[in-house]
Amino acid sequence: MAEPTRTPDADPARTPAPHRTVVVLDDDPTGTQTVADLPIITRWAPGDVRWALDQGGPGFAVLTNTRSLDRAEARSRTREVLRAVLTAAGDRAADLVVVSRGDSTLRGHHVDEVEVVVDELAATAPVDAVVMVPAFPSAGRTTVGGVHLVREGGEVVPAASSSFAADPTFGYRSSHLAAWLEERSAGRIHAADVVALGLDLVRGPARALADALLAVHDARHVVVDAETDDDLARVVVAGRLAEQAGHSLLWRIGPGLLRPLLGQEARPALDSTALARHVAASGPGTPHGLVVVGSHVPLTTRQVEHLQREAGDEVETLVVDVPALLDPATRDREVDRVVAAAVTALRARDVMVTTSRVRVDGRDGDDSLRIAREVSRALVDLTRRVVAEARPSFVVGKGGITSSDLATEALGLRRAVVLGTLLPGAVSVWRAAADPSSPHPDRPEARPESSTPPASPTPYAVFPGNVGTDDALWSALSAFRAAAVKATG
DSSP states (O other): OOOOOOOGGGOGGGOOOOSSEEEEEESSGGGGTTOOSEEEESOOOHHHHHHHHTTOSSEEEEEOOGGGSOHHHHHHHHHHHHHHHHHHHGGGGGGEEEEEEOOTTSOSOHHHHHHHHHHHHTTTSOOSEEEEEOOBGGGTEEEETTEEEEEETTEEEEGGGSGGGGOTTTOOSOOBHHHHHHHHTTTSSOGGGOEEEOHHHHTSOHHHHHHHHHTOOTTEEEEEOBSSHHHHHHHHHHHHHHHHTTOOEEEEEOGGGHHHHHTOOOOOOOOHHHHHHHHHHTOOSSSOOEEEEOOOSHHHHHHHHHHHHHHGGGEEEEEEOHHHHHSTTTHHHHHHHHHHHHHHHTTTSEEEEEEOSSOOOOSSHHHHHHHHHHHHHHHHHHHHHHHHHHOOSOEEEESHHHHHHIIIIISOOSEEEEEEEEETTEEEEEEEOOOTTOSSOOSOOOOSSTTSOOOOOSOEEEEOTTOSOTTHHHHHHHHHHHHHHHHHO
16 A cells, blocks of 8 residues: 655645635534534525625535435435525625535435535536545544445444444445445446545645546546545645646545645644633523433444543433433423423533433334434424523534534524534534624624524534544533633633
């Protein structure tokens, strides 16, 4: 295998800013965990899109939340969002680069979302190549020889051998990305038609990699190896060369490629002083915070258990009984119980609300998704009430569907800004956007529509279910706790 070398045109610190505005269609809110100072919208009315465009940065993200939807809904949502963005952009639409962000462990509606985007762009900007780069090296997800690998439990394994491949909705059997595309497309994409670009090419001259991209036409898939952040930077440099030569690329990426695509440098995690400033600005009613855990992947369960061991009685753990949430006769009573206990406990300590750890699966993938959405709706209800009554210093949402629904429904975040990360390279921190007429907001504000309730100013951490070491949730909570103490005295 070729060893990585560093050449000027592949230095991540010098990856140039995009010459056009990057629009990220993010299938859940965890895609922004490697970036900072990024506007994000969770609704796509014309005013929301124009606000995002007017921020003047290299790009913005639109939270589509399609990973929580079934296939037909995901296709419809993707089409609706893209049309809304292009229409609202008006004359600026030609300067947009559309990026489809998916999961670094290969869950989600990859094929359907890509098909819709290719179809929608066909009339104005036909796609020459779909460039698939799911690698997220800092989280242990890499692609070598066309095979996607995942670090799990301290061991690097082919993705199909990981727990993520057993997802009840998005499960798969293939780790080789060309075969995975054929599997997930039900044969609409043939593995033999997929172009694979290996590490030797990625780590060679940028022009050679660009030429390989320029040789691909008719929206064929290209899967690209990447083992390090430097590899990702090289891919972006070559992609820019291809785009400057007139080639139209549709990027389908994991979180790892977003930072170089936006031309951002790696930044340290937010320090306690910066976090404390945002906590203080939110006007908390308690120095304590709320963690809400919906994810059921084994990694999340280990993280919850580690936090409980380390925190002891400093953190109150409240377990929501999932079967009770799914029974209409007991659902409201269970939510009321947890809300009352959480509001009381937050006066004296941090609170972690977690669903019962035994996963409840449905009859098939769609039914499992329905169950996940029912549970998420209950978590939204209880979180909204707890935040309104107790005004915690911070909120952490754990899990993709959970963190998306908490952001949009419990906290009312319609326009937000990604401040940075809570941990190095992971766990993004959002706050409500300020006055939409200000290009550089410095204070939280209500949603722009007077008929909607105000967005919560509480700092919010989006913690993916599939990211981090076993101690990461405890580390994230500890970082926020230190900031809250500093902010509230």
